[in-house]
Structure formats: C-alpha cells, structure tokens
Amino acid sequence: MNRRWILLLLVVAACASSSRKPEMTGAPPRASHETTMVEPPHAANPDIERLSAEIEQKRNELGLGEPAPAAIEQAPTQPMASPIKEASCRPAKNDTCNASCTLGNQICDNATRICDIAKTLPADAWASNKCARANTTCSAASEKCCKCR
Numbered sequence: 198m199n200r201r202w203i204l205l206l207l208v209v210a211a212c213a214s215s216s217r218k219p220e221m222t223g224a225p226p227r228a229s230h231e232t233t234m235v236e237p238p239h240a241a242n243p244d245i246e247r248l249s250a251e252i253e254q255k256r257n258e259l260g261l262g263e264p265a266p267a268a269i270e271q272a273p274t275q276p277m278a279s280p281i282k283e284a285s286c287r288p289a290k291n292d293t294c295n296a297s298c299t300l301g302n303q304i305c306d307n308a309t310r311i312c313d314i315a316k317t318l319p320a321d322a323w324a325s326n327k328c329a330r331a332n333t334t335c336s337a338a339s340e341k342c343c344k345c346r
Contacts, residue, residue: 244310248310249330256334259304261337264333269326269329272329275312276313277312277332277335279302279335287343294342297341297345307331315328
C-alpha cells in the first residue's frame with residue numbers, strides 16, 4: 198500500500214478516536230486508558246529540512262520543474278550514487294555546463310545526506326519521502342548536467 202495512504206489512514210484514525218465525546222448520562226465520565234494526544238507523523242529533523250531547502254533552492258537555480266509525484270513514488274528511498282560522477286556523463290566544457298554540474302553535484306550530495314539520515318529513521322514516512330524527492334531532483338539535475346552542450 199502506498200505510504201501516503203497509510204499515513205492518511207493513521208491520521209484519520211487518530212482524529213476519529215480523539216474526537217469522540219463522552220456519553221452524556223448522569224454518571225461522571227469513565228476513566229480511559231486511551232491517550233488523546235496524537236503523535237505527529239514525523240519528528241521534524243532540522244538537518245533533513247535544511248538539506249531539502251538547499252536542494253529546492255538549487256533546483257530553482259537550475260530551472261528544474263517541481264518533481265512529479267509519480268516520479269517521487271518510484272524513486273529509491275536509499276542513498277544512490279550521483280550519475281554526474283559516472284564516466285558516461287560527458288557535459289561540454291564551458292562555464293554554463295560547469296555551473297550546471299556544480300549545482301547538480303551539490304543537489305546529489307545533499308540527497309545522499311538526506312537518505313543517510315532517513316536510513317536511521319526506518320519507520321518515518323516523512324523522512325523516506327524527503328529522500329525519494331531528493332533522489333528525484335538529483336536524477337533531473339544529473340540529466341541536465343550530463344546533456345549540457
């Protein structure tokens with residue numbers, strides 16, 4: 198099942214259980230062992246948030262569009278090697294391509310760092326999604342670099 202659907206179902210279930218009102222009878226409300234606090238779907242990780250913000254800034258500098266949701270869903274949620282560093286990547290040797298590839302390398306390095314952090318949070322769908330999104334942006338930046346002429 199898609200991680201987003203699972204997360205949505207958990208949030209809906211949590212909201213439904215916390216919105217129940219006690220029965221209005223003459224008796225005082227019964228004590229409950231249920232907790233009414235709803236845990237956030239993730240513990241905000243400032244490193245992931247900072248690295249993601251840097252990726253978004255560099256994505257905009259490269260003129261790359263917003264990653265498609267379908268591409269994010271298919272992207273790996275593990276660190277991946279930067280395609281820019283492969284021998285098959287041969288951009289032209291000019292200032293435009295050098296700048297494009299520098300930004301691409303920075304994006305891919307940040308993606309690797311996000312995914313490394315996400316690996317330490319295996320049950321955190323938010324962190325896994327940030328990794329997949331970063332990897333999608335890394336792939337797009339790599340393609341732009343490697344096809345630069």
